[in-house]
Amino acid sequence: xxxxxxxxxxxxxxxxxxxxxxxxxxxxxxxxxxxxxxxxxxxxxxxxxxxxxxxxxxxxxxxxxxxxxxxxxxxxxxxxxxxxxxxxxxxxxxxxxxxxxxxxxxxxxxxxxxxxxxxxxxxxxxxxxxxxxxxxxxxxxxxxxxxxxxxxxxxxxxxxxxxxxxxxxxxxxxxxxxxxxxxxxxxxxxxxxxxxxxxxxxxxxxxxxxxxxxxxxxxxxxxxxxxxxxxxxxxxxxxxxxxxxxx
Amino acid sequence: xxxxxxxxxxxxxxxxxxxxxxxxxxxxxxxxxxxxxxxxxxxxxxxxxxxxxxxxxxxxxxxxxxxxxxxxxxxxxxxxxxxxxxxxxxxxxxxxxxxxxxxxxxxxxxxxxxxxxxxxxxxxxxxxxxxxxxxxxxxxxxxxxxxxxxxxxxxxxxxxxxxxxxxxxxxxxxxxxxxxxxxxxxxxxxxxxxxxxxxxxxxxxxxx
Numbered sequence: 388x389x390x391x392x393x394x395x396x397x398x399x400x401x402x403x404x405x406x407x408x409x410x411x412x413x414x415x416x417x418x419x420x421x422x423x424x425x426x427x428x429x430x431x432x433x434x435x436x437x438x439x440x441x442x443x444x445x446x447x448x449x450x451x452x453x454x455x456x457x458x459x460x461x462x463x464x465x466x467x468x469x470x471x472x473x474x475x476x477x478x479x480x481x482x483x484x485x486x487x488x489x490x491x492x493x494x495x496x497x498x499x500x501x502x503x504x505x506x507x508x509x510x511x512x513x514x515x516x517x518x519x520x521x522x523x524x525x526x527x528x529x530x531x532x533x534x535x536x537x538x539x540x541x542x543x544x545x546x547x548x549x550x551x552x553x554x555x556x557x558x559x560x561x562x563x564x565x566x567x568x569x570x571x572x573x574x575x576x577x578x579x580x581x582x583x584x585x586x587x588x589x590x591x592x593x594x595x596x597x598x599x600x601x602x603x604x605x606x607x608x609x610x611x612x613x614x615x616x617x618x619x620x621x622x623x624x625x626x627x628x629x630x631x632x633x634x
Numbered sequence: 635x636x637x638x639x640x641x642x643x644x645x646x647x648x649x650x651x652x653x654x655x656x657x658x659x660x661x662x663x664x665x666x667x668x669x670x671x672x673x674x675x676x677x678x679x680x681x682x683x684x685x686x687x688x689x690x691x692x693x694x695x696x697x698x699x700x701x702x703x704x705x706x707x708x709x710x711x712x713x714x715x716x717x718x719x720x721x722x723x724x725x726x727x728x729x730x731x732x733x734x735x736x737x738x739x740x741x742x743x744x745x746x747x748x749x750x751x752x753x754x755x756x757x758x759x760x761x762x763x764x765x766x767x768x769x770x771x772x773x774x775x776x777x778x779x780x781x782x783x784x785x786x787x788x789x790x791x792x793x794x795x796x797x798x799x800x801x802x803x804x805x806x807x808x809x810x811x812x813x814x815x816x817x818x819x820x821x822x823x824x825x826x827x828x829x830x831x832x833x834x835x836x837x838x839x840x841x842x
Contacts, residue, residue, distance in 0.1 A: 431773065470823065471825055473768045474823075481825075484825060487824060521822060551819070551831075554831070555819060578835065581800070587819065
């Protein structure tokens with residue numbers, strides 16, 4: 388009888404543990420707006436912060452809390468924190484970088500509002516990272532205000548495409564020609580986000596950005612894909628793949 | 635029945651000769667019935683009768699209701715409680731890990747298509763002791779992406795399965811971040827280093 392009771396008690400405790408495990412979620416960092424999911428620091432990040440001195444850990448968490456309060460997606464800030472800790476960056480520099488990143492996201496949110504858009508998390512993440520990464524505000528503002536009325540999907544894909552092209556030093560005017568062609572025909576699909584790959588391979592082969600843009604516009608007007616651009620320029624998808632990284 | 639009849643005969647008042655004859659006849663019939671041979675029941679009769687009395691098995695719902703409503707006592711000792719709590723903590727930890735794992739290496743049937751990316755870092759004089767790839771795709775955790783040294787080719791190598799997207803990465807050589815010298819697309823990391831940008835589009839056209 389005792390043994391049976393003991394087994395019952397163990398089963399009861401295990402059931403409670405399962406229930407707790409199912410209910411377990413990262414602890415809310417702060418309350419979100421009504422109807423929104425509350426922000427929360429992931430357990431892995433919380434564990435990493437615990438390796439920092441308490442006062443600096445408090446300052447780091449305060450930045451994350453601020454990002455949450457201002458309605459910014461938390462993942463870019465958590466990622467930057469994890470990156471800094473992994474690279475052995477001094478906590479004071481991590482804190483300063485998080486401040487710079489907060490400013491970048493504030494700037495991005497203001498830019499979206501200036502152009503009559505609500506700062507949706509996906510767009511804000513791309514735009515905030517672009518501002519933080521040094522993409523010129525003029526380039527970003529021209530895109531956001533120029534294509535503000537477009538469908539959310541193509542608007543986001545076009546933004547990612549423009550940001551990567553800008554990082555590669557592609558001319559803004561040529562980018563705008565391609566985007567105009569894509570939005571006009573509805574041919575801007577998710578594949579076009581990484582069109583910069585075609586540009587970089589084309590440059591290696593001695594082709595000009597102008598030639599690439601012209602080929603891309605023609606393909607976009609016909610509803611084609613980036614692979615059609617590379618084919619029209621004389622190379623295939625195979626040329627875009629298989630390179631070993633590093634060395 | 636015989637007993638009640640006898641009782642009635644005993645209690646009945648004295649009657650005439652005709653009544654006495656009737657009573658005697660009744661007694662004779664009763665005696666003949668008592669002495670008559672008793673016929674045996676047909677084969678299987680008893681089993682069939684008993685089968686009708688077999689207890690019915692309660693439905694699972696009834697069993698569950700009985701189990702839930704039956705009072706029971708719970709006893710434990712501190713030692714057993716401690717072991718149960720330890721088991722509970724292990725389960726919680728497993729739950730957290732399962733919830734927290736990013737789908738970098740896996741991806742279910744509905745998950746994104748993963749592409750194999752081969753990272754290579756030259757080390758001709760084998761000067762490095764440990765090299766990892768840290769990046770946005772592995773949460774910047776060196777432990778999950780340690781490279782192996784290929785003594786023949788004199789390079790550090792790692793093959794990783796990555797989801798579509800643009801990923802940033804650096805090499806971590808003996809704990810020191812090192813930029814990929816061959817990266818075609820880079821980005822300032824805000825800490826004074828340069829991250830390489832790797833683009834994976836999910837159709838095995840994976841590198842830049």
